[in-house]
Amino acid sequence: YVYECNNDIHAHTSYYSNANDTYQTRHNTIFMGDQHDNQSLTTAFDPTNGYLFVAWKNSGGGIRYRLVKFVVSGSTFDYYMTSQITNHNYGDVRSGSMSAMAASFSETDGCFRLAMINSYSNLHIITFEPSISGSTPSITAKGSGNAYTSMNNTEHLWMAYNSNDNRFLITTRNGQSNDDKCYYYYFSTASSNGAITNHATGYVYSAHSVNYTRCEYNPHDNCFIVTFHYTGGLGIKQLDVSGTSI
Secondary structure, eight states, X not given: OEEXXXXXXXXXXXXXXXXXXXXXEEEXXXXXXXXXXXXXXXXXXXXXXXXXXXXXEETTSSEEEEEXXXXXXXXXXXXXXXXXXXXXXXXXXXXXXXXXXXXXXXXXXXXEEEEEEBTTSOEEEEEEEEEEETTEEEEEEEEEEEEEOOOOSOEEEEEEEETTTTXXXXXXXXXXXXXXXXXXXXXXXXXXXXXXXXXEEEEEEOSSOEEEEEEXXXXXXXXXXXXXXXXXXXXXXXXXXXXXXX
């Protein structure tokens, strides 16, 4: 569980006992970093290798992130962390957009993706590769690019991973031309250099004033499920995948 408190980022871990349906605290508090600006915080987890990627917008506008490697040996549950990294190489996170970052992990190529609306109003995607040497984890930016440009006040990003095709879907409150509809952006990125291939885009709901979006992928039915909050309540939409089309 990752959260913000007094502009700092913390994490807790728990152990779940299936036998009696109880949770036991493993780590009460793990200090992840500081200078959170109270807007953007996102995480992604690699369940196979135990990597947790945490990224947030810092008080200076840049992206700040950290990789945690969790290690289990018998009854011992430990973790190792990279240093706190602050990065301004991709344009800062757009100051006028709320929740303008989203992260996801690919089980196909073992890389994380971080999406953000940057200070140039672009939907920018960065591909990160995690690794570890002994007890020293590291994370390397393999490359990045703009999936879309001139996004204006687009915000409330969420990202889901298509495990069948190694592709990703981002849902947003699209602020382009004061639209404010719930849009989706379907794309893939190369793990070698972060090159982006756009596949499909559109909106899931035509009315204005969408506030929040969430999306998840259902591998059994090869579809995404999108939920969104708007002035009339809560909406749910199924997006079927057909090759590179939605």
